[in-house]
Amino acid sequence: MPEQAATAGRESFGSRLGAAMAARGPLCVGIDPHPALLKSWGLDDDAAGLRRFSLTVLEAVASLAAAVKPQVALYERHGSAGMAVLEEVLATARDESVLSIADAKRGDIGSTMAAYADAWLRDESPLAADSVTLSPYLGFESLRPALDLAAETGRGVFVLALTSNPEGASVQHVGGKDSVARRITESAAAENSRYPGSLGSVGLVVGATVGSALEDLGLDLAAVRGPILAPGLGAQGATPADLRATFGAAYPLVLATSSRDILSAGPETRGLREAALRTLDGLRGE
Numbered sequence: 644m645p646e647q648a649a650t651a652g653r654e655s656f657g658s659r660l661g662a663a664m665a666a667r668g669p670l671c672v673g674i675d676p677h678p679a680l681l682k683s684w685g686l687d688d689d690a691a692g693l694r695r696f697s698l699t700v701l702e703a704v705a706s707l708a709a710a711v712k713p714q715v716a717l718y719e720r721h722g723s724a725g726m727a728v729l730e731e732v733l734a735t736a737r738d739e740s741v742l743s744i745a746d747a748k749r750g751d752i753g754s755t756m757a758a759y760a761d762a763w764l765r766d767e768s769p770l771a772a773d774s775v776t777l778s779p780y781l782g783f784e785s786l787r788p789a790l791d792l793a794a795e796t797g798r799g800v801f802v803l804a805l806t807s808n809p810e811g812a813s814v815q816h817v818g819g820k821d822s823v824a825r826r827i828t829e830s831a832a833a834e835n836s837r838y839p840g841s842l843g844s845v846g847l848v849v850g851a852t853v854g855s856a857l858e859d860l861g862l863d864l865a866a867v868r869g870p871i872l873a874p875g876l877g878a879q880g881a882t883p884a885d886l887r888a889t890f891g892a893a894y895p896l897v898l899a900t901s902s903r904d905i906l907s908a909g910p911e912t913r914g915l916r917e918a919a920l921r922t923l924d925g926l927r928g929e
C-alpha cells in the first residue's frame with residue numbers, strides 16, 4: 644500500500660523514489676550537456692545539439708536509473724530554445740517512467756519562492772519535474788512554498804546541506820557541532836514528519852566527497868528519513884567505496900548521482916548503458 648502525500652491523497656515522491664531505488668538500485672544519471680561533451684559527441688553547442696544529447700541519454704538510461712537529473716544551467720545558457728528542450732526532456736522522462744530531479748538550486752524570499760515552486764512543482768507547469776534541488780541559504784523556512792506545494796502535488800525537494808565542492812565548508816561547517824549544515828538536516832528531519840512511513844519527500848544533498856564531515860559535525864543523516872542525493876562520483880573523484888565509508892548507516896538512503904563520468908561514454912546508447920550499469924554494480928558492491 645503506497646504511502647500517501649500529506650494533503651492530496653497522491654502517492655508521495657519519497658514513496659515513489661523508494662520504490663524506484665528498490666527496483667533499479669541507487670543510481671541517478673545527471674544530464675549535463677556541457678559544451679565539451681557536446682563537442683566530443685560530434686554535436687553543435689546549440690539547442691539542436693542539446694536536444695539530441697539529452698534524448699539520447701534518456702533513451703539509454705531511462706529503464707535502468709532510479710532517476711535522471713537535468714542540470715538546468717546547461718539548458719538556460721541557450722536561452723528560450725534551451726528551456727524548450729528542457730521542457731521536452733522533463734516530459735519525455737515522465738513518458739519513459741523515470742523520475743526527474745530538476746537541478747535548479749532555487750532559493751529566494753517567500754513571495755518569489757512561491758513562483759519558483761510553481762515553475763518546478765505545479766502540475767500544469769511546462770517545467771514540472773518530480774523534484775527540484777533547493778538552496779536553503781536564505782533560511783530553511785524561506786523554502787516553505789516549495790515544501791508545501793511538493794507535499795500537495797506528490798513531488799519532492801532536495802535541499803543542499805553539505806555540497807561536494809571544497810568551498811562549501813566555509814559556510815556549511817560554520818558553528819562546529821551546531822553547524823549550519825546541522826540546522827538544515829534537523830529542519831529537513833522535522834519536515835519529513837509529515838510523511839509517516841519509510842522515506843520522506845524532503846531529501847538532502849550531501850556530496851560523496853565530504854569525507855569525515857558527517858562524523859566531524861556529528862550529523863545523523865539516517866534520522867532525516869529522506870533521500871540523500873550524493874553528487875561527486877567519478878568526475879569529482881569519489882568512488883562507490885567512498886560513498887559507503889562516508890554515509891555508513893545512512894547508505895540505504897543514498898541516491899548517488901553521476902554526470903560527466905557516464906556521459907563521456909556516449910554518444911552511443913550502448914556505451915552509456917554500460918557505463919551506467921558499471922556504476923550501478925559498484926554502488927551495489929558487486
Ligand SMILES: O=C(O)c1cc(=O)[nH]c(=O)n1[C@@H]1O[C@H](COP(=O)(O)O)[C@@H](O)[C@H]1O
Nearest residue numbers: 714776806807848850874878879901902903
Ligand atoms: O545539487 C547537485 O546536484 C549538486 C550539488 C553538489 O553539491 N555538487 C554537485 O556537483 N551537484 C551537481 O551534480 C552534478 C555533478 O556532475 P559530475 O561532477 O559531472 O558528476 C552537477 O550537475 C552539479 O551541479
